[in-house]
Amino acid sequence: MKMRNPPVNSLSLEFLTELLISLEKLENDKTFRGIIITSDCPGIFSAGLDLLEMYGRDPAHCAEYWKAVQELWLRVYLSNLVVIGAINGISPAGGCLLSLSCDYRVLANNPKYAIGLNETLLGIIAPFWFKDVLVNTIGHRAAERALQLGFLFPPSDALQVGIVDQVVPEDQVQSTARSVMAQWLAIPDHARQLTKNLVRKPTADRLLQQRDADIQNFVRFISRDSIQKSLHVYLEKLKQKKG
Numbered sequence: 001m002k003m004r005n006p007p008v009n010s011l012s013l014e015f016l017t018e019l020l021i022s023l024e025k026l027e028n029d030k031t032f033r034g035i036i037i038t039s040d041c042p043g044i045f046s047a048g049l050d051l052l053e054m055y056g057r058d059p060a061h062c063a064e065y066w067k068a069v070q071e072l073w074l075r076v077y078l079s080n081l082v083v084i085g086a087i088n089g090i091s092p093a094g095g096c097l098l099s100l101s102c103d104y105r106v107l108a109n110n111p112k113y114a115i116g117l118n119e120t121l122l123g124i125i126a127p128f129w130f131k132d133v134l135v136n137t138i139g140h141r142a143a144e145r146a147l148q149l150g151f152l153f154p155p156s157d158a159l160q161v162g163i164v165d166q167v168v169p170e171d172q173v174q175s176t177a178r179s180v181m182a183q184w185l186a187i188p189d190h191a192r193q194l195t196k197n198l199v200r201k202p203t204a205d206r207l208l209q210q211r212d213a214d215i216q217n218f219v220r221f222i223s224r225d226s227i228q229k230s231l232h233v234y235l236e237k238l239k240q241k242k243g
């Protein structure tokens with residue numbers, strides 16, 4: 001599955017909806033047993049959640065958007081398919097969450113391809129379920145530091161901390177992902193799926209038990225003047241970077 005939402009594969013409402021529909025189709029087609037998620041945008045896996053869906057929007061829109069973000073996460077995280085991330089670009093925040101929700105992550109060895117939950121650098125916070133997935137992946141102490149400081153790990157650090165499983169030369173990302181897929185598909189589906197569910201369900205359940213409250217918390221938080229100001233400053237910084 002090649003994500004294509006130029007210029008930066010930001011996860012807009014429309015793009016999230018497209019991804020959801022594609023995933024649902026693949027899940028329902030019993031000829032598919034696994035997917036490799038990668039990017040068609042050179043150098044960018046995904047710029048994360050689309051800031052323009054959260055900036056200057058009314059509460060109803062923010063609520064609709066957050067529901068779609070939750071939905072995509074639940075679908076990828078709990079997918080019955082083997083999900084491999086072939087991460088061929090930078091993947092901050094929501095892009096990192098998408099990567100973390102795969103069963104296995106292969107990252108291209110390019111110092112620009114940093115990965116992490118950098119929300120604090122934007123003056124916002126990672127929701128509890130983003131945090132849970134990171135803690136599950138790299139452990140409590142490393143997650144505590146990474147989240148507070150908004151670390152974006154370059155490939156060597158990413159491998160060392162365990163936020164990705166493998167770092168390979170850029171031209172070998174897809175072939176490595178395919179080899180890994182073959183290894184995972186050698187396991188009987190029912191045994192692998194039940195095991196995945198056993199490991200992941202408690203984390204997903206924490207959100208499933210309070211989805212509406214999570215939406216309300218998000219809307220309240222993102223609508224604050226101070227948070228809207230932070231987003232404005234960050235978006236301006238992105239513009240200025242262009243010169």
Ligand SMILES: CCCCC/C=C\C/C=C\CCC/C=C/C(=O)SCCNC(=O)CCNC(=O)[C@H](O)C(C)(C)COP(=O)(O)OP(=O)(O)OC[C@H]1O[C@@H](n2cnc3c(N)ncnc32)[C@H](O)[C@@H]1OP(=O)(O)O
Pocket residue numbers: 007008010044046047048049050051052090092093094095118119122124125126127217218221222235238239241242
């Ligand atoms: C106490 C109660 C608490 C309750 C809490 C409840 C909930 C928590 C609240 C909020 C949670 C929100 C979680 C957020 C998650 C996210 O994912 S936020 C997004 C994080 N992403 C980033 O920080 C990446 C930003 N982008 C970049 O750094 C760069 O764009 C790049 C990806 C490195 C690519 O660089 P480059 O190739 O140089 O391209 P440009 O920077 O020029 O960008 C091109 C255009 O794309 C626009 N853009 C970039 N990223 C985004 C984005 N994420 N969303 C929307 N738009 C983006 C950029 O502005 C450029 O636009 P123009 O061409 O100037 O119009």
